[in-house]
Amino acid sequence: MPINYNLPVFEVIRDPSRCIKCRVCERQCANEVHSYDEENKIMLSDEAKCVDCQRCVTLCPTHALKIRENENRFRRNANWHEATIREIYKQADTAAVLLSSMGNPEPLPVYWDKILLNASQVTNPSIDPLREPMETKVFLGKKSTEIKRDSNGRLITDMDPQLELALPVMFSAMSYGSISYNAHECLARAAAELGTFYNTGEGGLHSDFYKYGPNTIVQVASGRFGVYKAYLEAGAAVEIKMGQGAKPGIGGHLPGAKITDAVSRTRMIPQGTDAISPAPHHDIYSIEDLRQLVCSLKEATGYKKPVIVKVAAVHNIAAIASGVARSGADIIAIDGFRGGTGAAPTRTRDNVGIPIELALASVDARLRDEGIRNNVSLVVGGSIRSSSDIVKAIALGADACYIATSALMALGCHLCRNCQSGRCNWGIATQEPDLVKRLNPDIGYRRLVNLMTAWDHEIKELMGGMGINSVEALKGNRLMLRGVGLNEKELSVLGIKHAGD
Amino acid sequence: MNKEGQVRIPSGCAISGIFAKDGRNISGEVISNSMTVMHDRSNGLGGGFAGYGIYPQYKELYAFHIFYDSARAREECEKYLEGKFEIANMSKIPVRPSDAIKDAPLIWRYFVLPNHNTLADSLLDEKEYVARAVIEINTKLQGSYVFSSGKNMGVFKAVGFPEDVGAFYRLEEYEGYSWTAHGRYPTNTPGWWGGAHPFALLEYSIVHNGEISSYDANRRFIEMFGYKCTLLTDTEVITYIIDYLVRKCNLTLEETAKVIAAPFWSTISKKSEEEKRHLTYLRTNFSSLLVTGPFSILLGFEGGMMALNDRLKLRSMVAAEKGKMFYVASEECAIRQMEPSLDKIWSPMGGQPVIVKLDNLDNKED
Numbered sequence: 001m002p003i004n005y006n007l008p009v010f011e012v013i014r015d016p017s018r019c020i021k022c023r024v025c026e027r028q029c030a031n032e033v034h035s036y037d038e039e040n041k042i043m044l045s046d047e048a049k050c051v052d053c054q055r056c057v058t059l060c061p062t063h064a065l066k067i068r069e070n071e072n073r074f075r076r077n078a079n080w081h082e083a084t085i086r087e088i089y090k091q092a093d094t095a096a097v098l099l100s101s102m103g104n105p106e107p108l109p110v111y112w113d114k115i116l117l118n119a120s121q122v123t124n125p126s127i128d129p130l131r132e133p134m135e136t137k138v139f140l141g142k143k144s145t146e147i148k149r150d151s152n153g154r155l156i157t158d159m160d161p162q163l164e165l166a167l168p169v170m171f172s173a174m175s176y177g178s179i180s181y182n183a184h185e186c187l188a189r190a191a192a193e194l195g196t197f198y199n200t201g202e203g204g205l206h207s208d209f210y211k212y213g214p215n216t217i218v219q220v221a222s223g224r225f226g227v228y229k230a231y232l233e234a235g236a237a238v239e240i241k242m243g244q245g246a247k248p249g250i251g252g253h254l255p256g257a258k259i260t261d262a263v264s265r266t267r268m269i270p271q272g273t274d275a276i277s278p279a280p281h282h283d284i285y286s287i288e289d290l291r292q293l294v295c296s297l298k299e300a301t302g303y304k305k306p307v308i309v310k311v312a313a314v315h316n317i318a319a320i321a322s323g324v325a326r327s328g329a330d331i332i333a334i335d336g337f338r339g340g341t342g343a344a345p346t347r348t349r350d351n352v353g354i355p356i357e358l359a360l361a362s363v364d365a366r367l368r369d370e371g372i373r374n375n376v377s378l379v380v381g382g383s384i385r386s387s388s389d390i391v392k393a394i395a396l397g398a399d400a401c402y403i404a405t406s407a408l409m410a411l412g413c414h415l416c417r418n419c420q421s422g423r424c425n426w427g428i429a430t431q432e433p434d435l436v437k438r439l440n441p442d443i444g445y446r447r448l449v450n451l452m453t454a455w456d457h458e459i460k461e462l463m464g465g466m467g468i469n470s471v472e473a474l475k476g477n478r479l480m481l482r483g484v485g486l487n488e489k490e491l492s493v494l495g496i497k498h499a500g501d
Numbered sequence: 502m503n504k505e506g507q508v509r510i511p512s513g514c515a516i517s518g519i520f521a522k523d524g525r526n527i528s529g530e531v532i533s534n535s536m537t538v539m540h541d542r543s544n545g546l547g548g549g550f551a552g553y554g555i556y557p558q559y560k561e562l563y564a565f566h567i568f569y570d571s572a573r574a575r576e577e578c579e580k581y582l583e584g585k586f587e588i589a590n591m592s593k594i595p596v597r598p599s600d601a602i603k604d605a606p607l608i609w610r611y612f613v614l615p616n617h618n619t620l621a622d623s624l625l626d627e628k629e630y631v632a633r634a635v636i637e638i639n640t641k642l643q644g645s646y647v648f649s650s651g652k653n654m655g656v657f658k659a660v661g662f663p664e665d666v667g668a669f670y671r672l673e674e675y676e677g678y679s680w681t682a683h684g685r686y687p688t689n690t691p692g693w694w695g696g697a698h699p700f701a702l703l704e705y706s707i708v709h710n711g712e713i714s715s716y717d718a719n720r721r722f723i724e725m726f727g728y729k730c731t732l733l734t735d736t737e738v739i740t741y742i743i744d745y746l747v748r749k750c751n752l753t754l755e756e757t758a759k760v761i762a763a764p765f766w767s768t769i770s771k772k773s774e775e776e777k778r779h780l781t782y783l784r785t786n787f788s789s790l791l792v793t794g795p796f797s798i799l800l801g802f803e804g805g806m807m808a809l810n811d812r813l814k815l816r817s818m819v820a821a822e823k824g825k826m827f828y829v830a831s832e833e834c835a836i837r838q839m840e841p842s843l844d845k846i847w848s849p850m851g852g853q854p855v856i857v858k859l860d861n862l863d864n865k866e867d
Contacts, residue, residue, distance in 0.1 A: 124712035124794050125815055132813060133765045139785045147750050155756070157782035371725045374789075397721075466714055469813065470763075472784075473715030473793035476722065480714075 005089040008047035011070050012056075018064035019043060025056035025065060030423040030435055053416035055425035087346070098346035101419035101429070103246060103338040103383050103405060106350050110338075111357035111490070112389045116499055118480040120467040127469050129460035135470040136459055138165045138400050140377040141306045141330045160330060161306045163237055165400055166195030167456045168471055169390060171448075172335075172381045172402035173219050173241065173310070175203025177254045177263045177275065178342035178419070179408075183428045185441040186411055188212035190448035199402075200226075202241060202252065202277055204266040210234045217308065220297065222251055223277035225267040229300065237305050237331070238297045240290070242281070243312030245339030245382040248353045252277035253343065258422055258431045287323040294328040306330035313337060313359035313382065314352075318366035325367055325376045333402060334359050336382025340405040342429055343420035356382040357396065361494045364397025364476060373397075387458035396494065397476040410451040411444045514698070514710035515542030515663070515684040515831045516818075518799045519839055520806045520857050523825040526554070526676035529657075533667025535835045536682050540662065542831060547685030547697035548666035549658025551706035551801045554677035556653045562589055562612040563631055563703075566649035566656055567638075568694050569607035574644030581642060585634050586613035594657075594670065601665035606694055610655075628703055628748060633727070635702060640729050646695040651704035652803070658683075658697040666697075678859065679806055681799045683708035699801070700736040702744050706801040709736045710831055711816045714794030722789035735796065742790050743800055752783075754800075754807050758854035760787040762812045799829060805858035814851030821846040827857045 012033065021043060026034040031049040034056060036042075050067060057065045074085055087098055120126040127134065141162035148156040171187045184206065187198040192215040199217040204226015209216070218235030220227050232238055243249070254275040264271040284290050294307050309324045310333040311317070317334065324332050336356025341349065360380045367373040380393050381402030390401045409415070412426035419429035427439030459471075468474050482499040483491050491498055517535045521527055529552055536548070556564050565582075569575040582588060590612040596605070615630050623630050635647045649656035654677075657670040663684040683698040699706040713719070713735045720730045720738050726749070728741040739761075746757045763784040769777055784791070795815030800807040808829045810818050821828040821836045821843045828836040833846065849855050 120714065120794075124714060127813070133767060135766055137766050139788070143786045143788070145750055145786060147752060149751075155779055155782060157778045159782060159785065162785065368721055368725050373722070373725060467712075467794045468714045469793050470791055472788040472791045473718050475718055475789060477715060477718035478721070479717035 002093075004048075004093070006086050006093075007072055008050065008070055009086075010047055010050040010052050010067050012045040012047050012050060013066040013068060014043060014045065015064045015066075018062040020062055020064075022061060024059050024061065028055050028059050028425060030425050030430075030432070031421075051416045051418040051421070052414075053418065053425045054414040099343055099420045100346040100349050100417060101343055102340045102415055102417045104350050105417065108337075109355065110383075111355055111486075111494065112385070112392055114484050114486050115357070115392050115494070115496065116482050116484055117388070117391060117395070117462060117466065118482070119465040124467045126467055127464040129457075129464045132464075132469060134460040134464055135472075136167045136456055136463075138168045138471055139163065140165065140379065140399055142376060143374045145374065161237075161304055163197065163306055163331070164195075165197070167452060167459070168394060168400040169384075169452060169455065170196050170217070170379065170400060170402050171198035171407050172339075172404035173199040173201040173217075173239065174342070174404055174408075175201030175219075175225075175254070176206055176266055177203040177258055177431070179428055180424075180430055180436040180439060181206065181262065182436050182439040182441050182444065183408070183411060184209060186439070186444035186448055187407065188216065189441065189445040190452070191215040193445070193449050194452050196452070197236060199239060200235070202226075203254075203263070203275075204268065205231055205234055206262065206266045219310075220293075221277050222279070222281045223275060225269065225275060225277070228268070232297065232301050235305065237308055238301060239308035239310055239333065240281075240293060240297070240329075241310045242284070242290070243310065243314075243335065244341060245312050245335030245337050245353055245356070246341035247344035247348045248312035248314050248337075249279060250345065250348055251279040255422070260431045263431060287327060290324065290329075291327040298328070308333050308379070310335060312339075313354045313356055315354060317354070317359045318362040321363040322366055322370055322372070325372050329376060331377045331379055331399075332363070333379040333381065334363060335402070336380065338383035339381055340383075340408075341419075356380050357393075358490075358493050360393060360398055361396050365495055368476075387455040388462065390455065391459055391462045391474065392481060394471060394474045395477050395480045396496075397478075399475060406451070407448055410447045411439060514686055514708075515539040515835070516682065516708045516710050516797060516799055517830040517835045518681040518708075518801075518806055518808065518828070519679070520827040521678045521825060522827060522857060522860050524554070524678045524859050524861070525825070526678065527680060529555075529667065529670075529672025529675040529677070529680060531839055532680035532682045533664055533672050535830065535839045536663035536667070536684055538834045538838045539684060539830070539832055540664070542686060543662055543684030544686045545662045546660060546687050547658070547683070548661055548663030549656060549683050549697045549699050549708075550663075550667060550670070550672060551649075551654065551656045551681045551699040551701060551708070552672075552675050552677040553654045553679035553801055553803065555655055555675045556612070559590065559612040560653040562614055563650055563652055564655050565611040565613060565635075565647055566594065567609050567611070568646045568648060569609065570644035572607070574642065575607055575609065578638060578642050578645035581638060582611060582613065584616075585619055585630075586611075586616055588613050595674075596669050597671050599665065599669055602659055602661045602669045605659070605669075632703055632744070636727075636729055640731055648695060649701050649706075651701060651706070654701075654704060654706070654801070654803070656699050656701045656706055658699065659694055660697060679801055681706065681708045681801050681806070683710075696732060696734065698736050700732070700734065700740045702740050703748070704803045705740055705744055705747070707736050707740045707743070707798055709739055709796055709798045710818075711735065711796030711798075711811065712794055713739075713792050713796055713811075715792050718789055719792060739792065739796070739798060742792070746787070746790065747802075754805075754856050755854060756783060758807070758809050758852070759783050760790050761792045762809060762852035762854075763791050764852060765812065797831065805856065807857075808849060808855040810849060810851045810853075812852035814848075818849060819846060820849050820855050825860070829855065
């Protein structure tokens with residue numbers, strides 16, 4: 001057998017004085033790291049299989065387990081990092097493209113962390129959300145300032161279709177197939193209870209979930225999986241997925257192993273076949289083609305539902321967004337380079353796209369410069385990690401945010417970044433029935449509702465501190481932001497001043 | 502130190518207004534005196550007045566009041582004006598020099614009408630033509646600043662306490678059916694005359710007390726429609742919002758108030774279906790023009806006045822009536838100063854506009 005140059009990345013530390021040999025770890029690990037040696041009555045570990053998902057650690061009743069990075073090091077080299085060397089060994093073994101999951105983990109700048117918020121002092125009052133009304137409701141869709149009146153002078157109140165969000169957050173696209181039935185149920189029920197929306201992703205809509213249609217955004221992606229009339233009609237809005245922040249410029253690939261009977265019916269493809277979404281939409285090679293798809297979808301849904309166009313944040317995002325804003329789309333969703341994925345080529349995930357903060361700032365400014373900001377709402381995602389990220393995004397110019405990674409964390413995800421294996425021990429990114437049932441939808445949906453409720457409270461506190469009592473007055477209010485440790489160019493792209501200025 | 506417009510300066514203030522629904526003439530002295538009792542609400546760094554019906558002899562012409570930093574600025578600006586307007590009359594605005602008012606710029610007044618041919622060539626309606634010219638002078642001509650540009654109305658403002666500003670401009674020599682006043686308490690300012698209030702564009706003038714927290718959201722939105730906020734003050738952006746909503750979008754003042762100080766969603770949900778639709782329409786389509794944070798504003802316009810508080814009523818504002826007279830001020834004392842015995846005095850609710858208009862709009866014409 002050839003030598004495997006790649007040593008285990010993790011070490012399983014088992015405290016024998018705590019371990020009671022209950023074998024929970026063994027039963028919980030789908031990767032088969034743990035085993036019991038009947039003869040010697042000891043627990044063993046095959047660390048090479050460990051992905052550090054923390055499932056065994058969390059469930060160990062005596063806290064006997066720890067997973068830590070393998071302390072063994074290749075000879076240090078400031079140019080050839082350990083991870084780079086490992087990847088070379090892996091590719092020399094397999095001749096394959098490297099795959100990764102979830103968002104870009106590299107130490108690139110996180111601009112949210114270099115932006116600080118304002119608060120009222122003396123010259124105007126802060127507002128206490130526990131004592132005064134504080135509004136976070138948002139309407140997404142095209143706004144018109146053209147006033148029409150009937151013959152009696154009354155306003156004609158016809159509006160372009162709008163999505164009404166009780167709070168400025170939605171659950172971003174994750175397909176059934178890439179995540180489990182139970183994960184989808186959690187998202188759908190939470191969206192319904194919260195008064196917001198979840199997104200089917202490109203995997204179609206399971207027949208059980210049509211009842212959550214009023215809180216569902218149905219996605220149309222390049223593979224067109226699961227798209228038919230009833231699907232389009234079921235959702236509150238239709239999203240055309242042009243790109244994804246984790247993998248701009250490429251399509252998707254759901255391996256046949258994940259195309260179970262139910263997934264196959266939902267996607268409308270044969271069981272066990274690979275589901276391949278092409279890199280481009282083959283009917284959209286330019287902006288005028290996009291307009292035709294937007295209009296076709298509007299025609300198919302009777303002009304009653306807003307159409308969202310989701311694009312990845314790439315270099316000339318401002319010009320792209322300007323084109324999309326003139327394409328008939330009602331909402332533009334921009335996904336930053338840190339956005340998550342169920343599987344993406346590592347090189348793409350880690351090297352393509354730009355930070356959402358910069359993309360948002362330049363798109364919002366460009367649409368205002370062109371006087372078309374009102375044509376569309378802007379939704380941004382790609383690593384929105386907290387309520388303060390949301391407040392900063394809205395102050396930069398977003399109407400609302402998409403979250404996905406943080407939602408999965410509420411369901412138990414520990415960011416082991418191994419979704420592509422399909423053996424998610426938390427029952428999220430898997431189709432294996434034994435694993436899926438580990439995620440209890442009754443508990444999961446409640447945790448999602450809790451997380452969003454907590455964030456909504458925090459958004460209100462932050463707004464109140466600034467003396468703002470409605471989220472509309474925060475949108476694009478960049479004077480409420482200051483940068484720290486940013487250079488002139490970064491400040492000018494973000495359109496904010498430096499702290500102290 | 503940065504001039505106003507290069508830096509945003511928060512300020513507290515006092516406001517006062519008087520309006521004769523029967524169109525009778527009120528001396529500017531009345532409004533100036535009302536400000537004396539609210540002296541401590543200003544700090545001497547800005548005061549001003551707007552009077553309506555004060556130029557009956559030129560009521561069909563736009564009255565431009567302009568500050569000049571230098572004779573050269575005036576020369577340049579007059580050349581610009583001559584290219585765009587017929588100037589019927591021009592003169593210095595008469596002032597009474599006083600120790601209380603220092604560093605006065607050159608202050609000139611022009612009665613003008615758009616040049617017929619240039620107006621026709623511009624393909625703009627007359628008011629838009631005038632508004633664009635005003636914005637162009639204020640943003641492009643160094644040292645010239647148009648601070649009043651309506652018909653049969655005028656703004657008088659300066660750095661100083663309001664009552665001193667009133668005396669400086671000899672307000673007792675003007676009579677009109679409507680007056681508003683402002684005393685300013687900026688937290689820091691180099692004391693630029695253009696930064697004093699009222700702020701006016703065409704016939705609309707605004708005096709405002711407060712510091713709005715929605716400022717940059719409002720500014721960045723309104724600038725999409727050809728406005729340029731050069732002063733970075735609340736009053737400027739509120740004036741543009743009202744000009745946009747009333748003049749360009751043709752909203753009524755009541756509808757405008759429902760945009761600027763939109764009712765809470767919880768309030769809207771309790772309304773009748775028709776009203777709910779109406780309010781939701783306004784709030785949704787004009788969401789970026791919602792103004793939050795404390796404000797009390799008096800909007801002066803041809804034939805009327807509107808008083809409006811922010812929806813939480815974070816700034817004091819009292820209104821009163823006596824016969825055909827309407828009064829409004831930051832404090833009751835200012836109203837009592839103008840009229841000690843009133844028929845009715847009340848505190849308007851947050852977000853509820855109080856709108857008064859001439860009984861017979863013809864009355865304003867003498």
